[in-house]
Amino acid sequence: MFCAATSCQTGASDETTQTDAVSSEPEVTAAVATEKRPAPEFFAIPxxxxxxxxxxxxxxxxxxxxxxxxxxxxxxxxxxxxxxxxxxxxxxxxxxxxxxxxxxxxxxxxxxxxxxxxxxx
Structure with a gap:
């Protein structure tokens, strides 16, 4: 999924005539994915x-x-x-x-x- 988003972003930067709405969608998806922290490595529940x-x-x-x-x-x-x-x-x-x-x-x-x-x- 990430590779697909990256390839879309690359294509959007190559074609400067493309509309912002089309090129910004993959960027939003990539940004949302990076906001989430990795799962906790340590936890101890009483x-x-x-x-x-x-x-x-x-x-x-x-x-x-x-x-x-x-x-x-x-x-x-x-x-x-x-x-x-x-x-x-x-x-x-x-x-x-x-x-x-x-x-x-x-x-x-x-x-x-x-x-x-x-x-x-």
């Missing part, structure tokens, strides 16, 4: 949070999960993508999501490699 449910927006650009269904950032997804309610581990493992700084800032410790953690009892 046992008591394994059943916690979170919300995500599937819009090919969002890379965060939300603990509140009415989070202002999640509400912006309306009309741009679909909402999904998932278990926290699945949101991170399968969808590569990080915590929202608006509604779940207190979950930063999940991604902190240097945090001191209590071993399971």
């Amino acid at each position: 046992e008591e949070m394994l059943k916690k449910r979170v919300w995500i927006c599937e819009d090919n650009q969002s890379d965060i999960f939300h603990v509140k269904h009415d989070c202002p950032i999640l509400v912006q997804c309306k009309g741009k993508g679909t909402f999904r309610n998932l278990l926290l581990p699945r949101a991170i493992e399968d969808y590569g999501r990080y915590n929202c700084q608006e509604c779940s800032e207190d979950l930063d410790f999940i991604f902190d490699q240097d945090a001191v953690r209590e071993l399971g009892k």
Whole structure:
């Protein structure tokens, strides 16, 4: 998919008479793809949070999960993508999501490699 977008951009730059609407579409697609961060390499979810449910927006650009269904950032997804309610581990493992700084800032410790953690009892 990226190769196709790149080849379209190259063709658009070769033909200077092409309209902006046609040539800007591949650039928008490439920009959206680069905004999304790579999936978290490290995360540690406490046992008591394994059943916690979170919300995500599937819009090919969002890379965060939300603990509140009415989070202002999640509400912006309306009309741009679909909402999904998932278990926290699945949101991170399968969808590569990080915590929202608006509604779940207190979950930063999940991604902190240097945090001191209590071993399971």
